[in-house]
Amino acid sequence: MVDAAETALLDSVPDGLFIGGEWRSATSGATLDVQDPATGDVIKTIANAGIEDGAAAMDAAVDAAAAWATTPPRERAEILRRTFDLVQKHKDDVGLLMTLEMGKPLAESKAEVTYGAEFLRWFSEEAVRIFGRYGINPENTGRMIVSQHPVGPCFLITPWNFPLAMATRKIAPALAAGCTVVIKPAELTPLTTLYFVKLLVEAGLPAGVVNVITTHTSGKVSAPIIADPRLRKLSFTGSTEVGRRLLQQAAEGILRTSMELGGNAPFLIFDDADLGAAVDGAMLAKFRNIGQACTAANRFIVHEGVADEFAARVTERVQGFKVGRGTEEGVQIGPLINGDAVEKADALVQDATDRGAKVLAGGHAIEGPGTFYEPTVVAGVRPGSDILREEIFGPVLSIVTFGDEDEAVRIANDTEFGLVGYAYTKDLARGQRLIESLQTGMLGLNMGVISNAAAPFGGVKQSGIGREGGFEGIHEYLSTKYTLTPNPFAG
Secondary structure, eight states: OOOHHHHHHHHHSOOSEEETTEEEOOTTOOEEEEEOTTTOOEEEEEEOOOHHHHHHHHHHHHHHHHHHHTSOHHHHHHHHHHHHHHHHHTHHHHHHHHHHHHOOOHHHHHHHHHHHHHHHHHHHHHTTOOOOEEEEOTTSSEEEEEEEEEOOOEEEEOOSSSTTHHHHHHHHHHHHHTOOEEEEOOTTSOHHHHHHHHHHHHTTOOTTSEEEOOOSOHHHHHHHHHHOTTOOEEEEESOHHHHHHHHHHHHHTTOEEEEEOOOOEEEEEOTTSOHHHHHHHHHHHHHGGGGOSTTSEEEEEEETTTHHHHHHHHHHHHHTOOBSOTTSTTOOBOOOSSHHHHHHHHHHHHHHHHTTOEEEEOOSEEOSSSOEEOOEEEESOOTTOHHHHSOOOSSEEEEEEESSHHHHHHHHHOSSEESEEEEEOSOHHHHHHHHHHSOOSEEEESOSOOOOTTSOBOOEETTEESOBSHHHHGGGGEEEEEEEEEOTTOO
8 A cells, every 4th residue: 555655756756758858748648557566556657658759769869969978078977976966865765666666675775776876976987087098009100099989879778676776877877978878667667767867857967868768568669779770889687588689689780789687696605604604695695686686696506514504594584584565664575576476486496396305485475465475495406407597586595505616616607697606615715716717797705795886797608798887887888999190200
């Protein structure tokens, strides 16, 4: 049940598309409903963009591109910094909005506000540090000038699981680099992006620099935008399956692409690990965001000497979790995003148990309103189980065992994905070996959460291409130009 404060907040969220600096209805008048996954209730009805609206958004981004590219970096930086300040001012509202449309506990939503806002501050600082270089060529026949330039209009597609952070992680570097954007938030969680863009406008963002289209026909609306010869960059966060299709489409226009795709994160625990710290890290790596994160630990690969103790400790912790609507005091596990997510989690657990695994806690969907699944621990998972191959995206912790380091690494790398890994060990040399042997783009070494705006986020293998955040993040939106001039001292 939505209370008065929630109603007031939802009423403050724009319900239209944002194109060329104006909030407007879809050309067709079509709408889509946004639901609270904890109750199934519709909490807001917003515009549902069609192909013509996507084209209008692209036109607006193109029209604004030249002026924004030549806007002084300091001015672009100040807009991002003012937006950061506004997000801080409205952090409680932004956090609550995420909980309402996505379901995560309110404490986690507020943590995402802190994390997501940091991209605004970080890239406001990077905007004024876009450097090139000048030098003599080796033959001394000329002078080499290397300069950086905005790539041009960008199309950004964000997922439903981190509604603020995924928007800021893409929009902030694009704006800092001098690029205009069309952003399409996920159909399931569009409200946070709409609210955030309202804050960008309040901070002084010029018309057309950011355009927002919300739609429940993503593929139909996105395809013409990607095919538009004026588009220069595509950035997507989501499943590997969808990422493959988008890369195929992007290939036609030879677009710059950033793809942050699926994961199958291993969480290695060696027999010398601080087991208490490993359990704490496991709770964060697995159950943050209700397990609905590409960085969530998917496979707990535990040394056979400590596996039983680890399983007992995590089971005790999991059995103590409070499940409920994310707005309720003390809730640690909210609803999954929809019924399909519940069915997938249940199917993975059932497949594992059919193959001989044992459920130590949970293991069932929760009856009643909303889309809830019990926080679950499954031990003794057998090779070949679906839960070891597929991204769980739910509150299910699966345990397999190993005998030595080589076996642990082999199991960890036995996947087509390579986004992030986690490892707990007190052995420094082993930690250094894991940095080199684990096939992942990121590693949490004795850490259960690694995301940081100052760090390059991204994976290898089928977990994607490109990096977001860090010094590297802004260069995803810049092109490098080399210019040669004659030797000014030549006779």
